[in-house]
Amino acid sequence: MKLLLTTLLSKYIHSSLALPTIAAACAKVPGLGIVIREHTVNERPADILRSLISEDADVAAFSCYIWNIEQTLRLSAEMKLLNPGLFVIFGGPEASYGSHDLMSAHPHIDAIVHGEGEDTMAEMMQLLVASSGSAIPDDRLSELQGITFRSGDEIITTGARLNSDSLDSSPSPFATGLADLSKPLVYIETSRGCPFSCAFCLSSIENGVRTFSFPRIEQDLEILMEHGVETIKFVDRTFNYDAGRANRIWEFILTHNRKSRFHFEIAADLLTDENLTLLKRVPDNTFRFEIGVQSIAAETLDIVGRKTDLERLFANVERLQEETGITMHLDLVAGLPGEDFDGFVRSLERLIAVKPHHIQVEPLKLLKGTAMRKIARERNYTFSPFPPYRILNTPWLTFGDVCRIEDCSEALEEIYNSGRFETSLEMVAQHHALTPLFTLWSPSKSKGSRLSVIFEQFLNHLKKVFPGLTESIIEPLRFDYCMNGHPGHSLPSFLKGKDEPEAGLIRPASQKEIAKRLSLARESRFRTFSARFARDYSTAGWPEGDFRITFIYCSSGKILHLVERVLM
Numbered sequence: 001m002k003l004l005l006t007t008l009l010s011k012y013i014h015s016s017l018a019l020p021t022i023a024a025a026c027a028k029v030p031g032l033g034i035v036i037r038e039h040t041v042n043e044r045p046a047d048i049l050r051s052l053i054s055e056d057a058d059v060a061a062f063s064c065y066i067w068n069i070e071q072t073l074r075l076s077a078e079m080k081l082l083n084p085g086l087f088v089i090f091g092g093p094e095a096s097y098g099s100h101d102l103m104s105a106h107p108h109i110d111a112i113v114h115g116e117g118e119d120t121m122a123e124m125m126q127l128l129v130a131s132s133g134s135a136i137p138d139d140r141l142s143e144l145q146g147i148t149f150r151s152g153d154e155i156i157t158t159g160a161r162l163n164s165d166s167l168d169s170s171p172s173p174f175a176t177g178l179a180d181l182s183k184p185l186v187y188i189e190t191s192r193g194c195p196f197s198c199a200f201c202l203s204s205i206e207n208g209v210r211t212f213s214f215p216r217i218e219q220d221l222e223i224l225m226e227h228g229v230e231t232i233k234f235v236d237r238t239f240n241y242d243a244g245r246a247n248r249i250w251e252f253i254l255t256h257n258r259k260s261r262f263h264f265e266i267a268a269d270l271l272t273d274e275n276l277t278l279l280k281r282v283p284d285n286t287f288r289f290e291i292g293v294q295s296i297a298a299e300t301l302d303i304v305g306r307k308t309d310l311e312r313l314f315a316n317v318e319r320l321q322e323e324t325g326i327t328m329h330l331d332l333v334a335g336l337p338g339e340d341f342d343g344f345v346r347s348l349e350r351l352i353a354v355k356p357h358h359i360q361v362e363p364l365k366l367l368k369g370t371a372m373r374k375i376a377r378e379r380n381y382t383f384s385p386f387p388p389y390r391i392l393n394t395p396w397l398t399f400g401d402v403c404r405i406e407d408c409s410e411a412l413e414e415i416y417n418s419g420r421f422e423t424s425l426e427m428v429a430q431h432h433a434l435t436p437l438f439t440l441w442s443p444s445k446s447k448g449s450r451l452s453v454i455f456e457q458f459l460n461h462l463k464k465v466f467p468g469l470t471e472s473i474i475e476p477l478r479f480d481y482c483m484n485g486h487p488g489h490s491l492p493s494f495l496k497g498k499d500e501p502e503a504g505l506i507r508p509a510s511q512k513e514i515a516k517r518l519s520l521a522r523e524s525r526f527r528t529f530s531a532r533f534a535r536d537y538s539t540a541g542w543p544e545g546d547f548r549i550t551f552i553y554c555s556s557g558k559i560l561h562l563v564e565r566v567l568m
């Protein structure tokens with residue numbers, strides 16, 4: 001018997017953790033062959049169908065999320081039409097809640113596995129292998145806890161399965177060699193569940209937190225680091241729920257890491273002095289912390305049951321910024337109860353004030369199974385009945401406000417998170433609050449991918465939002481432009497100062513001289529571009545003078561610069 005485990009990922013750069021985890025649990029079932037196939041939502045549906053059908057599987061299990069459920073329903077229905085004997089199983093958060101309705105509306109689904117699926121899938125596979133291709137007797141299926149299945153015209157949901165206390169009983173997808181380590185980003189989990197109960201989050205449904213043992217965590221991490229995985233992302237919902245546990249894992253990483261980077265979701269208010277002391281030792285650009293702030297309105301957080309000490313959170317974020325080289329990513333959720341557009345702007349201003357590297361803003365989604373659905377009913381929210389269940393309006397936000405928040409989210413990506421305009425934003429921030437740059441953004445209909453178009457659009461946006469902005473912005477923009485990649489033969493005309501027509505045409509220092517002064521290896525390959533600046537934007541305080549800055553574009557992608565004073 002052949003089991004096909006499959007999912008549609010949101011992006012190509014990562015692989016699924018759920019599929020190899022289920023495969024590892026089912027590997028012990030005698031007589032079962034397993035194949036994992038991952039595709040992305042961006043591929044042509046006909047190509048995905050062709051690829052999955054060619055596996056000629058007896059059972060197909062789909063891992064379902066808000067970003068793939070609609071495509072998965074179409075794909076699985078077509079597979080069943082082509083192969084009526086195929087046993088179709090759905091699992092994952094988008095199938096676990098409302099499973100009865102999902103099976104009523106989609107008769108091609110044979111069964112749904114609820115919650116964590118390792119034991120349930122392994123037991124169901126045993127039954128399928130034992131029935132050797134014929135239908136599993138209903139009495140056997142009804143003994144299986146944690147599923148919804150069909151019995152004639154009836155749809156039956158069995159009793160809830162208690163989660164196993166020991167996570168270690170689930171075999172490691174890494175030690176069994178089933179996880180795909182070839183992608184730039186690989187997920188790992190060291191714990192399941194969250195100690196908090198935010199009404200809008202699926203992780204609030206499960207009670208308490210369970211952790212894998214230290215030997216298991218260390219074994220898995222060692223495999224990934226030894227393999228040289230580029231980025232290891234922890235899916236733990238609140239990685240530092242136990243400060244001592246977090247320190248022990250961080251210490252292990254610091255001792256054994258070769259060259260990987262690590263991404264954690266943490267609660268910054270839970271960081272202790274011991275954590276902060278250890279984190280000072282993290283090499284630059286090795287850790288990335290994603291920190292959910294969600295809102296700075298205490299009353300709003302209270303309504304959704306989110307327990308955060310905001311004062312301590314921001315104090316710790318500031319300490320992390322000042323004392324460590326950790327990349328900081330802060331999140332806001334817009335549309336929580338009691339927060340109007342002005343309230344959202346206040347939350348955004350507070351985040352911008354701590355200057356994180358990345359700010360993510362998302363309008364609230366009303367996920368199936370969360371307590372937020374009840375709050376939304378009681379408080380007259382309107383939301384889309386289709387995934388990802390985005391809010392359409394709330395008693396505090398009109399549909400127009402929600403659209404403005406979505407535009408703001410795009411502006412943050414384009415202007416702030418892209419890192420393209422770092423120097424320019426620093427210059428603007430010396431005279432203006434940055435927030436209107438994001439809240440007054442209107443997405444361009446003709447989005448250019450050429451750097452000159454992107455920079456010209458940004459300059460026009462700057463002039464529109466801050467009409468009093470002087471020509472002094474041109475130089476920082478020009479510096480940013482050169483820091484984004486080789487400008488070709490010269491700079492675009494809108495980045496040339498009026499009295500500096502020669503910008504970009506200054507003779508650079510010779511390649512030999514540059515290699516010598518920057519101690520580059522003799523065989524290094526690089527291109528250069530030189531321009532004249534009235535300030536040295538590469539040095540803190542931006543000293544004034546007359547500078548020739550030579551940008552050095554290494555074949556590795558690194559951009560260096562060499563600054564020389566121009567002597568008259």
Ligand code: SF4
Pocket residue numbers: 194195196197198201202203204237238292306
């Ligand atoms: S939002 Fe974060 S802290 Fe709140 S329940 Fe979800 S995972 Fe836990």
